[in-house]
Each structure stands twice: as C-alpha cells, then as structure tokens.
Amino acid sequence: MTWEPIDLSGITDEVAAGIDGRPEPALLTREDGAGLLYPGMVNGLHGESGSGKTWLALHACAQEMRAGHAVAYIDHEGDPRSIVARLMDLQVTADQIVRHFRYSQPETPFSDGAGLLLTGLQDEEVRLVVIDSTGEGLALAGAKPNADDEVARWFREVPRRIADHGPSVLLLDHSAKAAGGELWPIGSQRKRAAVNGAQYYIETLSPFGRDRPGAAKLVCAKDRHGRYIVGQQVATLHVTPGDRLRITLAAPEPTERADHGGFRPxxxxxxxxxxxxxxxxxxxxxxxxxxxxxxxxxxxxxxxxxxxxxxxxxxxxxxxxxxxxSRPFTTSPRTRGEVINGDLDWPVTAGARSNVEEPPNHMD
Missing domain, CATH: 1.10.10.10 (Winged helix-like DNA-binding domain superfamily/Winged helix DNA-binding domain)
Known part of the structure; x- marks a missing residue:
C-alpha cells in the first residue's frame, strides 16, 4: 500500500451491481453452519487460563483438516506432543496431521523466518494460522505488551502480514484483569484496532476436565464487519470427555434471543x-x-x-x-466460589501416546 489515492471505479461498479464485497466469517463453524472467523483477516480469542482457548483453536484446525485444508500452528507456549495428542483426541487421524498440519515453535523473531513461512502458506494454500499466544509472540519480538507503538508494530509485522497472504489468523490471548474488562484481552488497547476480523471472549459456564463434561460461551467483543454485535453470545462450546472426546460448537440457546428476534445482551x-x-x-x-x-x-x-x-x-x-x-440475573449454572479446573490435558485415546509419563501441561 502507498499514499497514492486508490482507484475506486471498479469497486463502485461492483457495489452498484449488488456485489458489495463485505466478507462473511467462514471458519470455526457452529453446528448450524454459521462461521465465526474471517478468512484473510486477524481474529482473536481471549479468556482466563483454563477456559478452553486452545481446545477451541484446535477444534477449528480439526474442522479444516477434515475438509482437506492445510492449517498452521505457531506455538509459543506448548509442545508438539501435547498438540498432536489433543488433535488425536478430536479424532483427527495421524495421516491428516502429517499431510495438513504445519507446526512451528519459533525461538527467533518473525523477521528471521518470515519469507520461508509466508511462501509456505501460499504454496500449501493454508486456510488457518493459529498463534498461541499473543503475549509470548510479543515477548519474542522484544515488544512490551502495554507499549502501544510496539504492539501496533508487531501486529503489522506478524499477524496482519500473515493474513495478507490469505489465511485466517486466530490469536489466542488472556483476559484483562480489571473488573468489567473481560471483553478485551490484557495489555495495550492497540490490540483492538489491530483486529480487522472478529474478537471473541470465552467464559466457562461449567468446569470441564478429564472425566467431567462442561461448557463455555463465546461472546463477541468486536466484529469489524457487523455479522455479530458487541456483547452478543455467538456460540456455546460443549466438551464431553471419554474414550472419544467430543467437542461441539452450538448456536446460542433460544433464551439468549430477545422476543422480537434480536439478541439479548x-x-x-x-x-x-x-x-x-x-x-x-x-x-x-x-x-x-x-x-x-x-x-x-x-x-x-x-x-x-x-x-x-x-x-x-x-x-x-x-x-x-x-x-x-430484586432478583439476580445469571447465565452461568456454576455456583459461587467454584474453582474452574485449568488442567484440561486429559489422556488421549488408547494408543495415541507412549507410556512415558510427561510433565503436566498448563495450556488451556
């Protein structure tokens, strides 16, 4: 892009012809087929530790791989063994992982390997890139999370640059600590402007663990293109552990909709x-x-x-x-003071791991 004015004649002709070009979210689809992530744009997901961010991101990866699409996972926090085990929990086959899953664990700033990565994204037509997490990515680049100019520079040089090559980018992040600030991730407000797709907040409704089913809700914090409104619950995540782990992303319950057909905040x-x-x-x-x-x-x-x-x-x-x-209002079935279990790395399907005991994993 330059400072020269853009020729808008082609765009005006398309809009006049009814082709407005407004994007639609097409990845991370609910059971009813509605998507939550915009292709070719930066999207975000944030929440408290243990809320299920990583599981949801891998659910999005699994959807794409089962459809035959390539995905990439830039992991600043976990390890490849844990990620592969979780994908197998989600019934992704070993062949699908080898063919369609591109995993990296960078130890140097993005600029050192950007060319090779971006070329690979285009050559393999990667549809989704997960960055786990924003905070660790900033740290690797030497950027302070509360420094507006440094955060803005990282977003331009890493997630926005990746998205410009076609994939949907999903950034995982942590919630702000201040009361009432849940709708935005921790750190600089520049993160808000940098998201040009949609940002979601994930909140646990009922804790889930190795042997305990549970649920979480996704709430829209920002949608640049107006598909969802701020404060709207857009989906409910259901997690059912067992021999075959099941994750479903359902449309909001009818109680989340107002009588006139709109959404209740x-x-x-x-x-x-x-x-x-x-x-x-x-x-x-x-x-x-x-x-x-x-x-x-x-x-x-x-x-x-x-x-x-x-x-x-x-x-x-x-x-x-x-x-x-006069009567408290709540959407959460959990009782006050109940501690949410943050250890979600339960054993995978038989045969997916070796018998060597691993140290505990603290990913979401």
Whole structure:
C-alpha cells in the first residue's frame, strides 16, 4: 500500500451491481453452519487460563483438516506432543496431521523466518494460522505488551502480514484483569484496532476436565464487519470427555434471543446484576459509567432486566431513575466460589501416546 489515492471505479461498479464485497466469517463453524472467523483477516480469542482457548483453536484446525485444508500452528507456549495428542483426541487421524498440519515453535523473531513461512502458506494454500499466544509472540519480538507503538508494530509485522497472504489468523490471548474488562484481552488497547476480523471472549459456564463434561460461551467483543454485535453470545462450546472426546460448537440457546428476534445482551445483563448486588441501588448514569460496553447496549440490557423483573426502577432525587436488584440475573449454572479446573490435558485415546509419563501441561 502507498499514499497514492486508490482507484475506486471498479469497486463502485461492483457495489452498484449488488456485489458489495463485505466478507462473511467462514471458519470455526457452529453446528448450524454459521462461521465465526474471517478468512484473510486477524481474529482473536481471549479468556482466563483454563477456559478452553486452545481446545477451541484446535477444534477449528480439526474442522479444516477434515475438509482437506492445510492449517498452521505457531506455538509459543506448548509442545508438539501435547498438540498432536489433543488433535488425536478430536479424532483427527495421524495421516491428516502429517499431510495438513504445519507446526512451528519459533525461538527467533518473525523477521528471521518470515519469507520461508509466508511462501509456505501460499504454496500449501493454508486456510488457518493459529498463534498461541499473543503475549509470548510479543515477548519474542522484544515488544512490551502495554507499549502501544510496539504492539501496533508487531501486529503489522506478524499477524496482519500473515493474513495478507490469505489465511485466517486466530490469536489466542488472556483476559484483562480489571473488573468489567473481560471483553478485551490484557495489555495495550492497540490490540483492538489491530483486529480487522472478529474478537471473541470465552467464559466457562461449567468446569470441564478429564472425566467431567462442561461448557463455555463465546461472546463477541468486536466484529469489524457487523455479522455479530458487541456483547452478543455467538456460540456455546460443549466438551464431553471419554474414550472419544467430543467437542461441539452450538448456536446460542433460544433464551439468549430477545422476543422480537434480536439478541439479548446477557453478558451485560449479568454484569449489571452483579454491580447492583454489590453496590446497592444505583442511578442509570452510574450504571452506564460502571459497566463496560457500548452505552446503547448497556441501556438495552438494563431495560430488559427491568422488563423481566430482575430490577425495579423508581424515581429518585432530581428526577433520577434509581435501579434496585430484586432478583439476580445469571447465565452461568456454576455456583459461587467454584474453582474452574485449568488442567484440561486429559489422556488421549488408547494408543495415541507412549507410556512415558510427561510433565503436566498448563495450556488451556
């Protein structure tokens, strides 16, 4: 790209003819066929440790490999044995892994091997590139996670450059620590602008482990192209362990949809409920200031809480509307104080590993 103006005549002709060119998410598909990741763009997935980020990323890889497409996994945190074992857990065959899975564990900055990697992505028509994780990738490049200019430079030089060669890029990251900041990963706000596809937050609904089924929800934090709205639950991840591990990505339950057919901002509704439970009665202005999210979506969430009887609304001093919690709202079946099991590296199908005992793996 240069500073010279772009000739838009061809684009205007296509738009006028009804070919608007707006992209659609086509990878990491739900059971109903709807996709979550945009091809040729940078997408993100973040959540707490143990929330299932790596499992979901490998589920996306497995979908592509079973369809005969090549994928690449740039691993800054794990090890190849663990990743291969998980793929076999997901019923990906050894032949499919050898033919379609490109795994790398770089020890030098991207610039040292960029040419070879990018050429390989094009030659093999790689559809998906997972980078696990953003924080470790930044560290390898010597970039500070809170330095805006260094973060922006890394996004330009690594994930955006890879996406420009065709693949969908999926970045795995950790959630911000600050209360109410779950919708964005930890570190510089430059990460928000750098994602030109979609960003999702994964939250555990019920803990899952070696012998315990569980679930997590995916919430939209950003969709550059408007397929999903901020705060909308876009999918539910179900994990069922056993001799044959099963992972499914389902469309949101009907309870996540408003009666008029739109989507209910249940994440913000739960956040407002928790705020009122913690702080007591609050005005509309105080709630909008305290809850992270677009103001119009926060207002909609508050209105739904009032309409459904979770919150009562009354007039206070100087005409202010005061809101009081009458019944807590929650989307999570887990009880308060329950610890989420972060050790998700359960044994694979018989024969997939050797009998040599490995050290514990702390990946998601």
């Amino acid at each position: 249940t994440m913000l509704m739960e956040r407002i409920s928790s705020l009122l439970e913690r702080e007591g009665a609050l005005s509309s202005a105080r709630i909008e200031q305290s809850v992270t999210g677009r103001r119009e979506v926060v207002r909609r969430a508050l209105t739904l809480l009032v309409d459904e009887g979770n919150v009562t609304r009354s007039h206070g001093a100087r005409g202010a509307l005061v809101h009081t919690l």
